[in-house]
Amino acid sequence: METIKKSNSNDALNTEPMKNVSKQIFLNALACPTMGWVSRCDEDFGAELTLGERFRMDQGTEVGRRARSLYPGGKLTSLNFGVALRETKEALADEATSSIFEGAFLIDNFAARADVLARADGGWHLVEVKSAANDRDEFIDDMAYTAMVAGRCGLDINCVSLLLVSRDYRLGMPDEKLFVEIDHTDEVLTRVEELKPLWQEIEEITRAPEKPAPRLIYECRQCELFGECMGQDIDNHIFSLPRLNQAKFSELAALGIDRIEDIPEGFSLTEYQVRVVDCVHRNETFVGEGLSDELSKVTWPAYYLDFETVMTAISLYPDVAPYTQVPTQYSVHRCPEVGLIDGHFEYLADPARDCREELARNLINDLGEEGSIIAYSNFERAIINGLAGLLPDLADRLLALTDRIVDLEVIVRRNYYHRGFCGSTSIKRVQPVLIPEVKYQEIGIREGDSASAAFAYMALGKDPDPETTRKNLLEYCKLDTLTMVKLHQYLMGLIKNHGHV
Ligand code: SF4
Structure with missing residues (x-):
């Protein structure tokens, strides 16, 4: 089943006051009629994007732009949907046009834009461009929708493929090395036949005067409307x-x-x-018997560590594969005893270059020789292991750090549960419940996805105010480790109150 998503820029496919059915509206309606209706009828839906979402959209646009270089002489249609419809019609009729980019199609209120259409054996080869590196089932429906609408408009599509980002691409290589192509003709054309009978039903559901009554489905779990829909009250x-x-x-x-x-x-x-x-049932908090024992294994001084990373489809630095998680900053709070901070160390890379070695050297220095390194999740261990693999000269010292790691989340998961966690022990779920005095809302960056996007925009020279961003990034990472210090202190207080020590 499809993941329900916000609309994207390709959804500006409208020629009338009522939105046409776009690919995303269709796929949302396929997963949930209520969501399909909201995507089409609610003007505000999808209007606000997080920084991370905006970055992924920009990245997709850039990958799409580069894909066009694989089809020299192609005709790029206008961003304006009405103009693009006319230009597509002209290009289709012009034998001299070998390929069309962002070709526009509209029939019976169903609209689509095709990333690439290339003439092939008397018909057309439809190419969907994705900024992902891995093929996913959901891409079949993406391509099938476009093929279905273009087919209804009279286009003979005889080949369908997906262009994905190649993990072998490195900065500086020609654009054609950025892509791998996967043929999906059979699956997509089969799926088109399955989707065709739903056409009328989806058109009617998504333009009905009343929102369809919601029904609890597994997809509700990750739906952005959950709190105001099936999760309300x-x-x-x-x-x-x-x-x-x-x-x-x-x-x-x-x-x-x-x-x-x-x-x-x-x-x-x-x-x-x-x-x-x-x-x-009991309206109680769970405190496990093992909490005291597990926390007593912490040796002092303790270093509370948190990394931020950047991960992009097109690498920011030479010799870095697409979608490599590149550590860009860290924060460390040092405590000689629980809750008492006697030092704070931080590092934020220069976005203009790959600073991983510099970061690793600083980290080794800041984390000292002994004492527990307290992390929240396995992420910090994975990043240090990755640095050790990359930097053989520092590997021994980096791996020695991992021997000192204590994962506070594992301790919480085994020994503490509060109903306010709503089933998750992630720091962003635990912090508002146990450490509400820490206020992420007061800084410009509130979650890791936005931190990563903010760094990437700086690296690409697209941040109009990098000084403020640097300040926000440092503040954000510092709050993460401060939260860990306070959480540890909270748990120790709990042990005392429960008489476990
Ligand atoms: S919460 Fe569930 S029923 Fe409501 S819109 Fe989302 S997926 Fe549909």
Whole structure:
């Protein structure tokens, strides 16, 4: 089933007051009629993008631009949909035009734009360009929608393929090396036949005067409308069960259960899920017997460590493969005892160059020779291991750091659960519940995705105010480690109060 997404710039496919059905509206409606209706009828839907979403969109645009260089002499149609419709018609009729970029199609209120159309054996080869490096099932529906609309407009599509980003591409190589092409003709043309009968139904559902009544489906779990739709007024939704899989969800949904309180006793769940259910039933917080023991393994001084990274389709630096996670900054708070900070160290790379070696040397220096390194999740260990693989001269010293890592999230997951976590122990879920005094809202960057995008924009020279961004990035990362210091302190206080020490 499709992931429900916001609209994107390609969805500016309108010639009338009522939006035409675009690819994203169609795919959203396929997954959930309510979402399809909202995507088409709610003017505000998808209007606000996070920095991370905007960056991914810009990246897709750049990858699309480079893909066009693979088809010299092609005709690029206008951004204006009405103009593009006319230009596409002219280009299709002009035998001298070998390929068309962003070709526009409109029929019976269904609109589409094709990334690339190339003449092939008397018909047309449809090429979908993605800034992803891995093929995904959902791309078949993407291509099938475009092929379906273009086909209804009379285009003979005899070949369909996907251009993905090649992991072998390195900065400075010619554009053709950026792509790998995968033929999907058979799957897409088969899927077109499956989608065709839904055409009329989706048109009617998405333009109905009333929003279709929502129905709880597994996709609701990740739907951005969940809080105002199926999750509205439900404090302990079954989606708060950690790692609730589709099969277990279906069992609960078949029983008509959407609240944890209503799960019958004896219903088969994992140990962790049972803990969450118990906490809800008893309206209590879970504190595990092992909390004291596990925290007592921390040796002092403790160093609380957090990294930020950047990961882009087109590498920012030479000799870096697409989608490599490049560490760009860290924050370290040092405490000689719990809650007492006696040092803060930070590093933020110069975006104009690959600073990984410099970052690693600073890190080794800042983390000292002994004492626990406290991280939250396995991410910091993975980044240090990656640096060790990249920098043989520093490998021993870097790997020695990983021996000192204590993963605070693992300790929390095993020993502490508060209903406010809603099934997740991620720091962004735990912090507002236990450490509300830390205020991310007061700085310009609030989550890792935006931090990564902000850094990438600086590296690409597209940030109008890099000084402010640097300040925000440093503040953001510093808050992450400060949160860990306070969380550790909170947990120690809990042990004292529960008499475990
Ligand atoms: S919360 Fe569920 S029913 Fe509501 S719009 Fe999202 S996917 Fe559809």
